[in-house]
Amino acid sequence: MKLRLAGIVPESVVDGPGLRLVLYFQGCPHRCPGCHNPETHDPAGGSEVDSAKLLARIKEARGLDGVTFTGGEPFAQASGLSKLAEEIRRLGLSLVLYSGFTFEELLQKSKADSHVRRLLQAGMLLVDGLYIEAERDLTLPFRGSRNQRLIDLPRSLEKGAAVEWVVVEGSA
Template sequence: MGVQLRIAGIINESIADGPGIRMVVFTQGCSHNCPGCHNPQTHPYDAGEVIEIEKILSDIKKNPLLDGITLSGGDPFEQASVCSALAGEVKKLGLTVITYTGYTYERLLELSEQREGYAGLLENTDLLVDGPFILGRKDLLLKFRGSANQRIIDMDKTRKQGRLVLAEI
């Protein structure tokens, strides 16, 4: 048996979860419990289904229209090691990886020293949408995020410049 990921579901093609045409993998499990969350069914850690990442990769390879994948949830960092492995394989295919998280980038850096897979998932992410969803800051006009506190971070530029760089989207 290969590497397995617990998911809430997959959307094979989406234009709403990042630039271009993306496969969206909704991971299962989230501890943030943001009031007004768009995906509360993804919070329980024991719900959803278990799938091998090879199956996801196989489906990606069958679709030449994809620009990349979006890891959403739940919170992909709750399964960081497996999501990192999946993201690394997607990058080898020449595709991009967007990761959504309820953690801030700064908190992820702190946790990456303690929690397995966090640094790898950050390394394999091209765009990071960070921060909890805050109902009072909800804005339907924002691109690819739900509330104004959330940032879209260009991880490639952030790594190169050694400081947080927001994406120009």
């Protein structure tokens, strides 16, 4: 499966709990003013990569707690990412998802799109919502503006409503 990728950060401690490999996916429809990654907006930009190659790269990495999908808008490529997400989980790694869509919007999309549903089901944590410059706060763990939420995906999917993720001391 071909995916459009903007970049890889092999080790990060600011894109979710623990040590994470971060995949920046190319293409974003949201166009938030003040976005820190405007080069990721063009869906035809970045480069095409094979998901099998990304998985091999993840398997080679040592000491990871998990993988983070960000962008760009990962859910714009849900059909290519759902299987990769499930394979990452089978490796025993956790998955953090960033999206400009809210959990409620993604839940609605998941009713008609099985790939969105599978991607949500593979995730541990969703950082949701648009980046809003007026809400900018650099002290927040894992996110840039106060409107964005940390969503506990397993509990939220079970409940059918957003359950915020509790940041345990030492995890953020």
